[in-house]
Amino acid sequence: MKYFLYARKSTEDEERQIMSIEAQLAELAEYAKRENIIISEQFIESKSAKKPGREIFNRMMSKVYESIEPVGLIAWHPDRLARNSVDGGQIIYSIDIGKIASLRFPTFWFEPTPQGLFMLQVAFGQSKYYSDNLSENVKRGIRQKLRRGQYPGLAPFGYVNNPKTRNIEPDPFKAKLVKIAFEEFATGNHTYESLGRRLEFLGVVGKLGKPLCKAVIHRMLNNKIYLGIIERGGECYEGDFPPIVSRAAFTAVQEVINNGKRVRVKKKKHGFPFLGLLKCGECGGAITAQLAKGNGGIYTYYRCTKKLGKCSQKYLGEKKLFNQLTERLEKVALNDDWKEKMLVKVKIWESEQKDDNKSFAKNLEEKIRDTEQKLDKLVNAYLDGTIEKDIYLAKKNELVQTKTDLSEKKSDFGRKENNWLEPLRKWIIDANYAKKLALSKDFMEIKSFTEKIGTNRRLLNREVVWEWRQEWKILADFNAEFKNFALMRERSERIPCAHNAEGFIWSGCRELNPDYTNPNRA
Numbered sequence: 001m002k003y004f005l006y007a008r009k010s011t012e013d014e015e016r017q018i019m020s021i022e023a024q025l026a027e028l029a030e031y032a033k034r035e036n037i038i039i040s041e042q043f044i045e046s047k048s049a050k051k052p053g054r055e056i057f058n059r060m061m062s063k064v065y066e067s068i069e070p071v072g073l074i075a076w077h078p079d080r081l082a083r084n085s086v087d088g089g090q091i092i093y094s095i096d097i098g099k100i101a102s103l104r105f106p107t108f109w110f111e112p113t114p115q116g117l118f119m120l121q122v123a124f125g126q127s128k129y130y131s132d133n134l135s136e137n138v139k140r141g142i143r144q145k146l147r148r149g150q151y152p153g154l155a156p157f158g159y160v161n162n163p164k165t166r167n168i169e170p171d172p173f174k175a176k177l178v179k180i181a182f183e184e185f186a187t188g189n190h191t192y193e194s195l196g197r198r199l200e201f202l203g204v205v206g207k208l209g210k211p212l213c214k215a216v217i218h219r220m221l222n223n224k225i226y227l228g229i230i231e232r233g234g235e236c237y238e239g240d241f242p243p244i245v246s247r248a249a250f251t252a253v254q255e256v257i258n259n260g261k262r263v264r265v266k267k268k269k270h271g272f273p274f275l276g277l278l279k280c281g282e283c284g285g286a287i288t289a290q291l292a293k294g295n296g297g298i299y300t301y302y303r304c305t306k307k308l309g310k311c312s313q314k315y316l317g318e319k320k321l322f323n324q325l326t327e328r329l330e331k332v333a334l335n336d337d338w339k340e341k342m343l344v345k346v347k348i349w350e351s352e353q354k355d356d357n358k359s360f361a362k363n364l365e366e367k368i369r370d371t372e373q374k375l376d377k378l379v380n381a382y383l384d385g386t387i388e389k390d391i392y393l394a395k396k397n398e399l400v401q402t403k404t405d406l407s408e409k410k411s412d413f414g415r416k417e418n419n420w421l422e423p424l425r426k427w428i429i430d431a432n433y434a435k436k437l438a439l440s441k442d443f444m445e446i447k448s449f450t451e452k453i454g455t456n457r458r459l460l461n462r463e464v465v466w467e468w469r470q471e472w473k474i475l476a477d478f479n480a481e482f483k484n485f486a487l488m489r490e491r492s493e494r495i496p497c498a499h500n501a502e503g504f505i506w507s508g509c510r511e512l513n514p515d516y517t518n519p520n521r522a
Contacts (some may be wrong), residue, residue, distance in 0.1 A: 040429035079127035149240030186252035273443035280304035281460025334431035414507035
């Protein structure tokens with residue numbers, strides 16, 4: 001009698017349980033030699049037997065049916081052949097009609113008798129029961145992990161699995177990339193394709209080394225896991241791990257996705273750094289740039305396009321334009337000494353603000369406890385059968401989201417309460433940066449900074465003019481006053497001190513203060 005050898009492992013992954021096949025083949029070869037069994041063909045498969053539809057198993061059974069003479073099957077255990085009722089019934093029916101005359105297992109005894117068929121059915125039933133019971137145990141374990149706020153599975157991008165806590169935690173590097181992706185997409189300047197290219201530039205690619213596809217980007221931007229919320233089966237669970245993205249950023253991304261904004265890609269045709277910065281002060285037309293030869297070289301000039309009508313404005317060389325921009329940057333520049341003193345004062349205000357935030361934090365904690373009590377009452381009402389499942393799920397998702405938002409506010413309430421201090425600190429640093437920028441030759445940075453500090457930027461009579469934005473007007477006025485005072489001191493005459501012949505006073509002090517009488521206090 002010819003025998004077919006069948007060996008199977010449960011997973012299709014070549015790197016997992018690979019020794020299982022080798023062990024089965026070795027054991028079955030020894031068993032066949034010991035029992036004088038001649039194996040005519042081997043069938044090796046890497047697929048779960050929980051559901052019918054295994055290709056190699058079906059091919060083996062086809063050969064069993066096509067064989068003129070009865071054949072035998074040899075396997076390590078009956079559960080290698082079948083773990084579902086369809087495949088198990090197929091083998092038993094083949095025995096009934098005489099297509100399979102023998103089944104041989106090293107660990108299981110079988111004879112084609114009524115008693116043997118009954119025991120085979122019991123073995124197949126036990127295999128099916130084991131699979132079903134294992135599935136229920138896994139599902140129960142997943143439900144328990146969800147209740148504890150643990151993520152049940154491989155960590156999504158941006159997180160990493162922690163084997164000690166059996167949970168996930170933000171990856172120090174990838175979490176920053178996720179945050180960058182959300183913040184940049186929220187601006188509306190990205191499509192899924194451009195964001196994929198941006199992430200590729202930052203080192204995030206797919207398995208084949210190509211940019212992430214649109215479907216992957218879409219799933220990532222809609223995944224509530226980055227808010228600290230686990231969503232399974234239409235139900236939300238509060239995660240016991242830190243969120244990566246703020247609620248504001250996540251909501252802004254959803255608005256961009258839902259509105260379906262299309263990004264218009266601007267093609268850069270020329271390398272003129274100050275193009276688009278100014279408008280004509282006479283007719284309001286755009287300022288264009290052109291190259292011209294002269295004095296042995298090629299120079300760049302900026303002028304009005306004159307497309308809105310007659311305009312008498314003349315061109316301005318790029319070097320002179322650059323000099324005028326740096327001169328105006330000097331008007332809002334802050335030296336290093338003033339920067340350090342002002343930052344120290346901001347730090348003092350921050351420490352004072354922390355005391356006022358304690359009551360805010362206490363109020364948030366009370367709201368969180370109130371939300372938790374509502375969640376407990378809702379669960380009890382659902383278990384008692386007083387509310388329907390649809391109402392329970394909708395209300396639970398709402399309460400979980402509310403609690404997550406409150407927890408986020410609690411975690412960064414100090415930063416949000418001090419939201420006026422952070423812009424102030426940034427303004428101080430930017431003003432100090434203007435000092436360094438005015439001494440540099442970085443045209444693109446100067447253009448970008450000019451757009452930040454000035455509005456209604458115009459080119460009139462070969463002069464650059466604009467209105468300062470409010471926060472920069474304060475600094476420009478202060479620097480102008482301070483400069484006038486310094487010039488006045490330089491122009492003033494020094495006269496002998498009435499009380500000290502060797503001392504001198506500034507006559508300009510009398511201009512600043514007519515009541516000034518004591519030159520020793522100059």
